[in-house]
Amino acid sequence: xxxxxxxxxxxxxxxxxxxxxxxxxxxxxxxxxxxxxxxxxxxxxxxxxxxxxxxxxxxxxxxxxxxxxxxxxxxxxxxxxxxxxxxxxxxxxxxxxxxxxxxxxxxxxxxxxxxxxxxxxxxxxxxxxxxxxxxxxxxxxxxxxxxxxxxxxxxxxxxxxxxxxxxxxxxxxxxxxxxxxxxxxxxxxxxxxxxxxxxxxxxxxxxxxxxxxxxxxxxxxxxxxxxxxxxxxxxxxxxxxxxxxxxxxxxxxxxxxxxxxxxxxxxxxxxxxxxxxxxxxxxxxxxxxxxxxxxxxxxxxxxxxxxxxxxxxxxxxxxxx
Amino acid sequence: xxxxxxxxxxxxxxxxxxxxxxxxxxxxxxxxxxxxxxxxxxxxxxxxxxxxxxxxxxxxxxxxxxxxxxxxxxxxxxxxxxxxxxxxxxxxxxxxxxxxxxxxxxxxxxxxxxxxxxxxxxxxxxxxxxxxxxxxxxxxxxxxxxxxxxxxxxxxxxxxxxxxxxxxxxxxxxxxxxxxxxxxxxxxxxxxxxxxxxxxxxxxxxxxxxxxxxxxxxxxxxxxxxxxxxxxxxxxxxxxxxxxxxxxxxxxxxxxxxxxxxxxxxxxxxxxxxxxxxxxxxxxxxxxxxxxxxxxxxxxxxxxxxxxxxxxxxxxxxxxx
DNA sequence: TTGTAAGCGTTATCAA
DNA sequence: TTGATAACGCTTACAA
Numbered sequence: 051x052x053x054x055x056x057x058x059x060x061x062x063x064x065x066x067x068x069x070x071x072x073x074x075x076x077x078x079x080x081x082x083x084x085x086x087x088x089x090x091x092x093x094x095x096x097x098x099x100x101x102x103x104x105x106x107x108x109x110x111x112x113x114x115x116x117x118x119x120x121x122x123x124x125x126x127x128x129x130x131x132x133x134x135x136x137x138x139x140x141x142x143x144x145x146x147x148x149x150x151x152x153x154x155x156x157x158x159x160x161x162x163x164x165x166x167x168x169x170x171x172x173x174x175x176x177x178x179x180x181x182x183x184x185x186x187x188x189x190x191x192x193x194x195x196x197x198x199x200x201x202x203x204x205x206x207x208x209x210x211x212x213x214x215x216x217x218x219x220x221x222x223x224x225x226x227x228x229x230x231x232x233x234x235x236x237x238x239x240x241x242x243x244x245x246x247x248x249x250x251x252x253x254x255x256x257x258x259x260x261x262x263x264x265x266x267x268x269x270x271x272x273x274x275x276x277x278x279x280x281x282x283x284x285x286x287x288x289x290x291x292x293x294x295x296x297x298x299x300x301x302x303x304x305x306x307x308x309x310x311x312x313x314x315x316x317x318x319x320x321x322x323x324x325x326x327x328x329x330x331x332x333x334x335x336x337x338x339x340x341x342x343x344x345x346x347x348x349x350x351x352x353x354x355x356x357x358x359x360x361x362x363x364x365x366x367x368x369x370x371x
Numbered sequence: 372x373x374x375x376x377x378x379x380x381x382x383x384x385x386x387x388x389x390x391x392x393x394x395x396x397x398x399x400x401x402x403x404x405x406x407x408x409x410x411x412x413x414x415x416x417x418x419x420x421x422x423x424x425x426x427x428x429x430x431x432x433x434x435x436x437x438x439x440x441x442x443x444x445x446x447x448x449x450x451x452x453x454x455x456x457x458x459x460x461x462x463x464x465x466x467x468x469x470x471x472x473x474x475x476x477x478x479x480x481x482x483x484x485x486x487x488x489x490x491x492x493x494x495x496x497x498x499x500x501x502x503x504x505x506x507x508x509x510x511x512x513x514x515x516x517x518x519x520x521x522x523x524x525x526x527x528x529x530x531x532x533x534x535x536x537x538x539x540x541x542x543x544x545x546x547x548x549x550x551x552x553x554x555x556x557x558x559x560x561x562x563x564x565x566x567x568x569x570x571x572x573x574x575x576x577x578x579x580x581x582x583x584x585x586x587x588x589x590x591x592x593x594x595x596x597x598x599x600x601x602x603x604x605x606x607x608x609x610x611x612x613x614x615x616x617x618x619x620x621x622x623x624x625x626x627x628x629x630x631x632x633x634x635x636x637x638x639x640x641x642x643x644x645x646x647x648x649x650x651x652x653x654x655x656x657x658x659x660x661x662x663x664x665x666x667x668x669x670x671x672x673x674x675x676x677x678x679x680x681x682x683x684x685x686x687x688x689x690x691x692x
Numbered sequence: 693t694t695g696t697a698a699g700c701g702t703t704a705t706c707a708a
Numbered sequence: 709t710t711g712a713t714a715a716c717g718c719t720t721a722c723a724a
Contacts, residue, residue, distance in 0.1 A: 064695045096477055100424035101717030104700050111465045125446035135468035144432045144465035147456035156417055256636050315577050385711045422701030425716050
């Protein structure tokens with residue numbers, strides 16, 4: 051194993067100079083910096099994270115909490131995790147994944163939390179290290195999320211552009227900010243176009259929306275578009291339209307939300323508001339690492355623009371292949 | 372922060388005694404052990420992983436490689452990751468997730484690798500720390516996997532028990548051990564029952580199987596069961612049967628393989644061979660940690676029995692709800 | 693700007 | 709069986 055001392059010897063400087071080149075390069079003359087750099091390269095020096103952690107009183111570990119039932123866990127989180135891992139690896143951080151509520155809170159330099167409900171904020175507030183949430187919240191915590199409002203806005207505008215006469219929102223019946231934002235994007239857009247909003251909420255399962263649409267089929271005449279709060283719901287709507295004999299996409303349109311996995315395996319392929327999930331993961335990781343480096347300074351909120359993907363379930367989408 | 376010294380002081384012993392109580396309890400008298408234990412409890416002592424790692428020349432990090440396209444990544448891996456994380460957390464290990472092939476191989480105590488192809492074994496062999504694979508392999512590496520052969524055997528036996536006259540296998544056209552095993556379980560069972568095996572292979576996409584079954588519909592008379600190598604394929608088969616007007620499950624049967632997520636969102640719900648994925652993850656983690664502790668001693672293979680879940684896509688399954 | 697010394701919390705080694 | 713000491717690789721504080 052190559053250590054600081056090895057590099058120092060090779061470059062004819064002290065350990066400290068090498069350490070400074072790494073951590074405070076501005077304090078070292080260019081001349082020495084070059085010497086040290088080439089010595090590091092030549093020896094293929096790798097800092098020892100454990101030693102660094104010990105000296106800094108750090109752990110080089112961040113904990114990622116998924117506070118949702120593992121059963122409801124969507125492939126969504128897989129992709130998110132990839133992104134977080136990527137963002138963490140860049141800075142030599144490792145991750146511990148926590149999925150139940152009786153966990154060890156100690157031993158981490160910071161926390162990324164997703165799926166927090168009201169009762170969780172109590173212990174979250176007691177956390178002594180920097181915290182960043184994944185997903186909108188209105189309690190003042192730093193967070194990263196898709197721009198949910200913009201997403202449904204884009205979807206609704208597309209439905210308007212395709213001249214659907216009725217535009218209905220199929221939402222999730224949870225009292226969470228992301229849902230409010232998605233509904234708001236839909237409502238605002240419709241109101242600007244002088245359309246009447248119409249919202250139906252249900253559990254986030256394809257069977258729920260399938261059943262609902264089928265049961266109320268007569269309420270949805272041809273030329274109706276459904277803006278859905280998730281791909282799961284959209285999937286059920288598509289199935290219901292098919293069973294009820296509706297013509298998709300000629301007479302009906304469906305747009306989902308998420309764009310992770312589910313939209314791909316459906317037939318016809320879903321139009322959807324695709325979240326840049328891997329990127330989101332990277333961004334939360336970066337936000338947390340930055341917050342750690344800045345001793346916990348607030349980072350604010352970060353909303354990332356999603357992408358409307360038009361496929362076979364709406365007029366104007368890519369043609370059926 | 373509570374350290375070894377704090378505990379030692381409290382218990383009136385030396386640091387070393389405390390350290391020994393933790394790592395080599397058999398070398399300490401019961402009397403002192405009790406003293407130390409209660410001191411640790413009272414002070415709520417938490418070992419400093421970084422210091423431990425530094426002293427042991429360890430990293431307390433294992434790297435988990437998913438060597439598959441992130442696009443093809445199934446929710447499967449999410450669940451697996453949960454399991455691995457669980458197994459690792461128990462022993463204070465953190466994980467780094469690696470998803471591309473230009474990675475940093477250093478700085479880890481061991482590796483879990485999944486999705487390795489022929490060309491990967493070259494660098495895998497050069498790894499200097501313990502390696503455990505996830506997924507069957509026939510190159511002598513230690514691994515954990517579902518008992519794939521047993522899985523299709525169970526599925527095929529169920530189809531036989533339900534008196535389907537034709538039992539067809541829809542496989543994935545990859546040359547991988549897991550696929551061979553799944554085919555073998557099917558073939559062996561059919562041959563014992565004096566049935567003719569019939570295998571069709573294609574890419575692992577629901578659209579592929581949907582198209583294939585539709586195109587060759589006349590070859591599949593009523594009273595046919597399809598044993599599929601994945602839930603994706605099964606999903607496509609179900610859709611094809613529905614489009615072609617086949618009666619499911621009266622005249623046709625479909626069984627998938629995996630039982631992760633996809634089987635739940637389909638309608639009707641898939642019968643499937645469910646892999647205990649979370650458990651598998653825990654087991655790979657445990658196997659690797661054990662291998663590390665035993666300085667790299669071979670661990671062999673571990674095949675875990677899957678569970679046949681009978682639902683709406685086969686006779687004898689749970690009734691449609 | 694650079695170097696020296698001490699210390700982070702733990703464990704292996706050796707002596708008692 | 710127990711304890712003192714040095715060492716793991718790095719960084720902060722201080723001195724040159």
